[in-house]
Amino acid sequence: MSTKPMAVGEITAAPGQVARGFLATDVGRGVTVRMPVVVINGKADGPVFAVTAGVHGAEYPGIEAAIRLSRTLNPAEVRGAVIVVPLVSVPAFQRRAIYVNPLDGVNFNRVCPGNPAGTITEIMAHLLFKNVIEQADYYIDLHGGDMIEALVPFTLYYKSGNQKVDDASKALAEAYGIPIILGTTVLRGGTYGAAAAMGKPAILTEAGGQGLLDEPSTQTHIQGVLNVLKRFGGHPGTPAPVTSPTHYTKFVWVAAEQDCVYYPKVKVGQEVKEGDLIAEFTDLFGDKVGELRSPATGPVLFLVTSPAINKNDPLMAIGA
Numbered sequence: 001m002s003t004k005p006m007a008v009g010e011i012t013a014a015p016g017q018v019a020r021g022f023l024a025t026d027v028g029r030g031v032t033v034r035m036p037v038v039v040i041n042g043k044a045d046g047p048v049f050a051v052t053a054g055v056h057g058a059e060y061p062g063i064e065a066a067i068r069l070s071r072t073l074n075p076a077e078v079r080g081a082v083i084v085v086p087l088v089s090v091p092a093f094q095r096r097a098i099y100v101n102p103l104d105g106v107n108f109n110r111v112c113p114g115n116p117a118g119t120i121t122e123i124m125a126h127l128l129f130k131n132v133i134e135q136a137d138y139y140i141d142l143h144g145g146d147m148i149e150a151l152v153p154f155t156l157y158y159k160s161g162n163q164k165v166d167d168a169s170k171a172l173a174e175a176y177g178i179p180i181i182l183g184t185t186v187l188r189g190g191t192y193g194a195a196a197a198m199g200k201p202a203i204l205t206e207a208g209g210q211g212l213l214d215e216p217s218t219q220t221h222i223q224g225v226l227n228v229l230k231r232f233g234g235h236p237g238t239p240a241p242v243t244s245p246t247h248y249t250k251f252v253w254v255a256a257e258q259d260c261v262y263y264p265k266v267k268v269g270q271e272v273k274e275g276d277l278i279a280e281f282t283d284l285f286g287d288k289v290g291e292l293r294s295p296a297t298g299p300v301l302f303l304v305t306s307p308a309i310n311k312n313d314p315l316m317a318i319g320a
Contacts, residue, residue: 006041006048006081009131013041016075023085025127027120031103033091035128038070038084046080046233050136051225052128053085055108055143055191056099057092061208062142065221080234083132089124096211098147112194133195138172138232139202141191142221145209151302152269153207153220154180154319156251158193168201175231176205176224177242180301182319184251210305248319252296254278255312260289262309264316266300272318273297279315296320 006013013019018041022034053059053066066086073082087093088108095102106121113133114125133139145151155178157169166183169192173181187193195202205224208217227242229235256262260281266272272294279292298320309315 006039006083008037008039008083008135011037011039013039013075013081015041016043017041018075023127023131025123027103027123031120033120033124035085035090035124036087037132038086040070040073040075040078040082040084042075042078042080044079046078047137048080048135049082049229049232049234050132050139051082051084051142052088052132052140052191053142054087054089054093055141056146057087057089057094058096058098058147058211059144059208060211060213061144061217062205062221063087063093064213064218065225066142068218068222069225077235078229079236082229082234083136085128085132088128096147109191110189112189112191113198129194133198133200136200138168138228139192139195139200140172140176140225140228141202141204143204143206144217145206145302147211148304148306149209149302150268150305151206151209152180152299153178153217154182154301155206156182156184156192156204157202158187158190158196159183159185160193160196162196162199165196165199165201169196169203172201172203172228172232174242174245175228175239176203177227177240178205178207178220178224179243179245180248180299180319181245182248182251182301184249186251206302209302248298250296250320251301252298252318252320254292254295254315254317256281256309256315258289258311260309261286261307262304262315263307264303266303266316268300268303270300271298272300281309294318
């Protein structure tokens with residue numbers, strides 16, 4: 001709906017214009033958090049797309065892709081509007097923190113849609129959802145492996161039980177073009193799940209990792225977002241051809257049962273069978289203290305690459 005101004009907080013873009021600014025809120029104890037926002041408001045009517053990155057501050061290709069998209073999307077070509085938040089968790093980015101917000105130790109992707117009276121991260125999630133996601137017709141959240149994670153690219157969507165929303169989320173995932181798609185029924189406070197539960201078709205996309213800013217992963221995200229815009233009426237161009245995807249229905253996480261030194265015995269993308277040896281553990285003297293067998297059959301989607309592991313840390317996940 002871009003025949004009128006598009007506003008996100010105090011950031012307002014007239015039809016055919018781009019506006020930039022910050023969403024900001026006081027989270028108490030003298031701390032104000034800010035999120036950069038770019039609103040690209042087309043001249044023609046169309047859907048509203050929300051694109052976020054940097055929910056985890058060390059997942060760099062998605063952040064870079066969002067920055068580039070915010071600078072290159074032309075409002076003369078956009079139909080509807082695109083709201084880009086290139087860096088959701090500025091504190092995590094600035095401190096090179098993995099998994100959690102360093103201001104409160106909370107994982108943003110476990111507390112969506114947030115709570116205005118909650119922790120700092122819950123307040124940030126509420127700020128994002130109230131001002132951005134609630135306005136969107138479609139939502140894309142760009143991720144990658146964190147500083148100590150390697151992965152193969154894959155896309156997640158949440159099966160909310162609303163068939164119309166779920167079908168649209170699945171179609172978003174297929175349009176994005178990553179050939180591994182996982183439709184999950186586990187709702188753990190993630191961005192895409194919280195959005196789908198609100199009736200918003202949504203996906204979370206993964207490419208890149210290990211603290212690297214690599215061009216192929218950045219391009220995977222850029223091309224994926226452009227494909228979605230073109231496929232769902234936000235851009236007049238023709239979507240790039242995509243590979244027929246493989247769909248999985250379970251995202252099987254494996255966590256450490258104790259503090260240890262961790263030696264994975266598999267690689268990302270490797271197909272494993274239930275019962276296969278996938279990791280061994282030693283103490284600080286090198287004495288073996290345990291091993292891990294695969295709980296499922298399927299590809300290793302992500303893998304922690306650090307040998308330093310604490311009890312309950314994630315180790316890897318398998319698509320099944």
